[in-house]
Amino acid sequence: MKKLVSLQVNGVEREVAVHPHHTLLEVLRNEFKLFSVREGCGIGMCGACTVLVDGKPLSSCLLLAPLAAGKDIVTVEALGQDKLHPIQQAFMDNTAFQCSYCTPGFILTTKAFLEENPSPTPDEIKEYLAGNLCRCGSYMKIMDAVLDAAKRLQPQAASA
Amino acid sequence: MASPVGQNVGYIDGAERVRGQVNYVLNAELPGCLVGRILHSPVAHARVLKVDTSKAESVPGVVAVLSRNDLIDNPDIYPYYGPVVRDTPVVAIDKVRFVGDYVAAVAALDEEAAQEALDLIEVEYEELPAVFDPEEALKPGAPILHESFPPQRGATFADIIFNPGESSNRLNHFKLRKGDVESGFKEAAHIFEHTFRCPPVQHVPLEPHVTMAQVEAGRVTVWSGTQTPHVVRAQVADIFQVPLSQVRIIVHTLGGAYGSKCYPKLEPLVAVLAQKAKRPVKIVLRREEDFLTCTKHQAIITLKTGLDREGRILARKATCYFNAGAYSDISPRLIKNGGYATAGPYRIPNVWVDSYAVYTNIVPAGAFRGYGVSQAAWAYESQMDMIAEALGRDPLEFREFNVLHDGDTFATGETVHDMHYRELLLDDAKKAIGWRDGKEAWWQKPPQSGPKRRGRAITCVIKGSVTPSTSSASCKLNEDGSLNVLTSSVEMGQGAKTVLAQLAAEAAALPFEAVTVSEPDTDSTPYDQQTSSSRTTYSMGTAVTMAVNDAIEQLKTIAAEQLEISPKDLETRDGRVWVKDGSRSLAYTEVIRKSRVGNIMGNGTFATTGGLDPETGQGIGSVHWHHAAAACEVEVDVETGKVDIVQFHSSCFAGRVVNPRLCELQIEGSTLFGVGQALFEEMLYDGGQLTNPNLSDYMIPSFEDVPARLTVAAIEHPSAGEVHGIGETSVPPVMPCVANAVYNATGVRITDLPLTPEKVLRALKEQRS
Numbered sequence: 039m040k041k042l043v044s045l046q047v048n049g050v051e052r053e054v055a056v057h058p059h060h061t062l063l064e065v066l067r068n069e070f071k072l073f074s075v076r077e078g079c080g081i082g083m084c085g086a087c088t089v090l091v092d093g094k095p096l097s098s099c100l101l102l103a104p105l106a107a108g109k110d111i112v113t114v115e116a117l118g119q120d121k122l123h124p125i126q127q128a129f130m131d132n133t134a135f136q137c138s139y140c141t142p143g144f145i146l147t148t149k150a151f152l153e154e155n156p157s158p159t160p161d162e163i164k165e166y167l168a169g170n171l172c173r174c175g176s177y178m179k180i181m182d183a184v185l186d187a188a189k190r191l192q193p194q195a196a197s198a
Numbered sequence: 199m200a201s202p203v204g205q206n207v208g209y210i211d212g213a214e215r216v217r218g219q220v221n222y223v224l225n226a227e228l229p230g231c232l233v234g235r236i237l238h239s240p241v242a243h244a245r246v247l248k249v250d251t252s253k254a255e256s257v258p259g260v261v262a263v264l265s266r267n268d269l270i271d272n273p274d275i276y277p278y279y280g281p282v283v284r285d286t287p288v289v290a291i292d293k294v295r296f297v298g299d300y301v302a303a304v305a306a307l308d309e310e311a312a313q314e315a316l317d318l319i320e321v322e323y324e325e326l327p328a329v330f331d332p333e334e335a336l337k338p339g340a341p342i343l344h345e346s347f348p349p350q351r352g353a354t355f356a357d358i359i360f361n362p363g364e365s366s367n368r369l370n371h372f373k374l375r376k377g378d379v380e381s382g383f384k385e386a387a388h389i390f391e392h393t394f395r396c397p398p399v400q401h402v403p404l405e406p407h408v409t410m411a412q413v414e415a416g417r418v419t420v421w422s423g424t425q426t427p428h429v430v431r432a433q434v435a436d437i438f439q440v441p442l443s444q445v446r447i448i449v450h451t452l453g454g455a456y457g458s459k460c461y462p463k464l465e466p467l468v469a470v471l472a473q474k475a476k477r478p479v480k481i482v483l484r485r486e487e488d489f490l491t492c493t494k495h496q497a498i499i500t501l502k503t504g505l506d507r508e509g510r511i512l513a514r515k516a517t518c519y520f521n522a523g524a525y526s527d528i529s530p531r532l533i534k535n536g537g538y539a540t541a542g543p544y545r546i547p548n549v550w551v552d553s554y555a556v557y558t559n560i561v562p563a564g565a566f567r568g569y570g571v572s573q574a575a576w577a578y579e580s581q582m583d584m585i586a587e588a589l590g591r592d593p594l595e596f597r598e599f600n601v602l603h604d605g606d607t608f609a610t611g612e613t614v615h616d617m618h619y620r621e622l623l624l625d626d627a628k629k630a631i632g633w634r635d636g637k638e639a640w641w642q643k644p645p646q647s648g649p650k651r652r653g654r655a656i657t658c659v660i661k662g663s664v665t666p667s668t669s670s671a672s673c674k675l676n677e678d679g680s681l682n683v684l685t686s687s688v689e690m691g692q693g694a695k696t697v698l699a700q701l702a703a704e705a706a707a708l709p710f711e712a713v714t715v716s717e718p719d720t721d722s723t724p725y726d727q728q729t730s731s732s733r734t735t736y737s738m739g740t741a742v743t744m745a746v747n748d749a750i751e752q753l754k755t756i757a758a759e760q761l762e763i764s765p766k767d768l769e770t771r772d773g774r775v776w777v778k779d780g781s782r783s784l785a786y787t788e789v790i791r792k793s794r795v796g797n798i799m800g801n802g803t804f805a806t807t808g809g810l811d812p813e814t815g816q817g818i819g820s821v822h823w824h825h826a827a828a829a830c831e832v833e834v835d836v837e838t839g840k841v842d843i844v845q846f847h848s849s850c851f852a853g854r855v856v857n858p859r860l861c862e863l864q865i866e867g868s869t870l871f872g873v874g875q876a877l878f879e880e881m882l883y884d885g886g887q888l889t890n891p892n893l894s895d896y897m898i899p900s901f902e903d904v905p906a907r908l909t910v911a912a913i914e915h916p917s918a919g920e921v922h923g924i925g926e927t928s929v930p931p932v933m934p935c936v937a938n939a940v941y942n943a944t945g946v947r948i949t950d951l952p953l954t955p956e957k958v959l960r961a962l963k964e965q966r967s
Binding site: 057072073074075076077078079080081083084086113114115117118122126127129130131133135136137138139140141142145163164165167168169170171173174175176177178179180181 | 866
């Protein structure tokens with residue numbers, strides 16, 4: 039039996055009918071058509087389906103959709119609709135991807151990370167992003183992109 | 199305007215990529231599209247006695263259930279496929295041959311109905327003895343997987359030497375006979391013989407296999423994440439027994455492939471299911487199902503190598519068993535590449551290779567980044583270090599002494615050119631790692647004490663690219679001076695669209711931004727054999743350049759009339775046709791608009807020639823040879839067995855680099871593919887049942903597995919006029935490089951991949967006792 043659930047996705051509140059066993063991932067793709075959210079493993083190991091839930095990165099394959107009610111859900115579609123977000127720009131300028139399937143997950147995890155830690159060291163980046171897998175192996179360029187994004191997001195850079 | 203070739207132009211669709219807007223087949227939708235799901239075999243080998251789908255069909259929301267009952271005695275469907283040998287049924291007919299084999303499929307309105315129906319399909323099996331090891335499978339009395347099969351061949355597989363065993367599990371046997379191997383061993387002062395093993399591993403593209411199909415008005419349309427749209431078209435046309443023109447394969451960008459998406463995978467099943475459902479059907483495999491599609495070949499390789507007193511390799515005999523799994527896929531070809539590769543990049547006058555593809559009851563093996571060469575290099579580069587040590591030689595100097603130079607003959611008897619091992623690749627690797635940084639050489643340093651031991655190694659490999667092969671391309675030079683490139687090359691993260699646009703822009707004397715590159719659509723994009731074998735930049739790049747040149751010649755002819763001058767006196771520059779003396783010019787736009795041709799179409803076809811003799815394996819194995827070297831330093835914790843790669847450097851010969859950053863990404867990616875295989879990747883079976891088909895139990899490299907220092911070099915050479923593919927040549931050197939460095943650090947020799955802590959620790963214990 040489907041139930042009506044009210045979800046706040048990318049700043050917009052919407053009621054959707056979902057099965058109680060449907061994951062947030064399934065609902066974001068099938069009902070909201072947010073195709074940046076992608077299943078890689080289905081068990082929370084790869085980070086390809088990462089979304090921000092109340093600002094924290096979370097594998098949307100692990101959260102049942104009804105449990106996401108009342109939370110603020112952000113996908114990469116909300117970033118840089120007109121102009122690219124500085125993190126997106128840094129990923130693009132550093133060519134920090136190959137097939138790009140994992141890219142939205144990396145960008146959202148980076149966003150949460152840099153809010154917590156605006157000037158990370160490479161070791162801190164490796165540790166925080168270890169839950170996002172890139173099978174193409176673009177990690178070196180992702181490292182460059184995250185360091186670059188951190189610089190772009192510094193207050194003096196923003197005002198300059 | 200500078201040529202964009204050689205520049206770091208970013209991905210042609212970089213903004214879409216960071217916005218999450220890449221159009222994967224995963225996102226494809228059609229009105230009325232049904233959800234498809236597959237029933238997999240729970241047993242490794244069995245006769246199928248009965249399939250009853252009646253209960254499944256009565257589940258509300260189920261539109262169609264496909265089983266052998268739809269295939270047997272159906273004159274409209276030829277129910278088998280396979281790129282070389284049609285041995286793979288659309289769904290099981292008489293037998294199932296591995297745990298995961300397709301038994302039936304359901305198309306339903308939603309996931310829930312499809313799943314419920316799957317559970318209600320009744321199948322009766324008569325279990326048969328099964329065999330999982332390729333050597334066991336060749337023994338007399340072993341269970342036979344395929345009692346007979348129709349030996350049909352596809353036209354694009356002209357290079358495959360087909361030599362199957364009669365009523366046996368021998369799917370194919372590749373033979374190479376160069377010189378006189380026995381007299382080589384007679385002359386030899388030293389003979390070494392070792393056996394090396396490597397397990398099946400999985401590609402794990404993060405986007406799983408996805409296919410959507412629609413059969414309408416006699417036309418079959420398939421949207422699929424495939425690397426081989428034209429092979430899939432031919433196979434689907436065979437199944438439906440319709441002309442090629444009635445089948446349309448559409449491919450979007452792939453979320454990773456690495457070989458796993460070559461040749462038919464889901465397409466036959468989804469297309470036949472869609473025909474039965476009379477509605478479009480889409481199947482997205484779950485991760486655990488994706489592990490059952492295709493793997494790297496498990497291999498057991500024995501090398502016997504004879505050398506003279508000076509350490510010159512005189513003879514090598516290689517016996518290779520490649521585990522093909524339950525169906526042929528591309529094994530008949532792969533064992534050839536894996537076979538001749540066992541000679542490595544070394545001058546060996548006498549070579550004898552027997553390479554076998556063997557059917558067993560595990561997941562079918564197919565193309566995997568490195569394509570047989572990884573297995574071969576694991577053996578020969580491990581053995582090179584073992585021999586160097588036995589002879590008291592520096593392993594680098596021993597390689598330099600035997601390595602191929604321009605004008606030498608390779609194992610296939612062909613003369614090799616553009617060989618840059620000694621002065622470029624090994625030199626680059628040596629400098630990167632500091633091979634002799636200090637008084638003593640790493641290879642002969644005294645035993646270390648303490649729990650952490652450091653060691654270094656250098657390896658090198660040679661790899662062919664599929665030959666003969668054909669790529670064709672077209673282009674449309676539009677009236678506004680923009681250019682459409684029509685190509686069937688598949689964008690799968692390697693940057694094919696970007697690089698082809700760079701090459702097209704250069705040939706057209708247009709800016710990069712003026713070029714748009716198509717996605718494959720077999721209704722409109724020209725033939726291409728495959729996006730694999732590191733061939734796209736070279737083969738399709740050449741075809742695209744030819745197509746653009748063709749259009750530009752036509753443009754000049756038209757402009758010549760307008761300028762009342764001979765076309766010979768014209769040249770193109772910055773989007774304009776110029777009189778060579780620089781006196782007058784016309785913009786492309788003006789020429790095309792004035793002529794009223796609408797647009798100018800250009801065509802180009804690039805076909806390479808070659809092939810090997812079926813009895814001797816002599817001939818032309820590759821249009822040109824890819825080569826790579828690697829150097830690394832490891833730290834082994836002898837208390838835990840854990841291997842930490844503290845530094846890794848990959849050098850890959852690129853000829854002429856089209857896009858430096860994309861080259862780096864490819865080489866870094868290849869290196870990390872190798873790191874996973876060196877240290878932990880392995881598909882584990884228990885009685886034919888795969889026990890780790892998920893990303894919790896099967897690890898792929900994460901950020902924390904990246905070597906502390908990872909550097910790569912795409913090496914150019916001014917005399918190399920050609921672009922060399924770099925997509926996979928840096929995978930094979932990695933595994934033996936790590937194992938050799940572990941030996942250098944600890945004196946422990948591991949001959950079966952991967953180098954897990956358990957294995958290293960066990961070997962250290964044996965060493966102590």
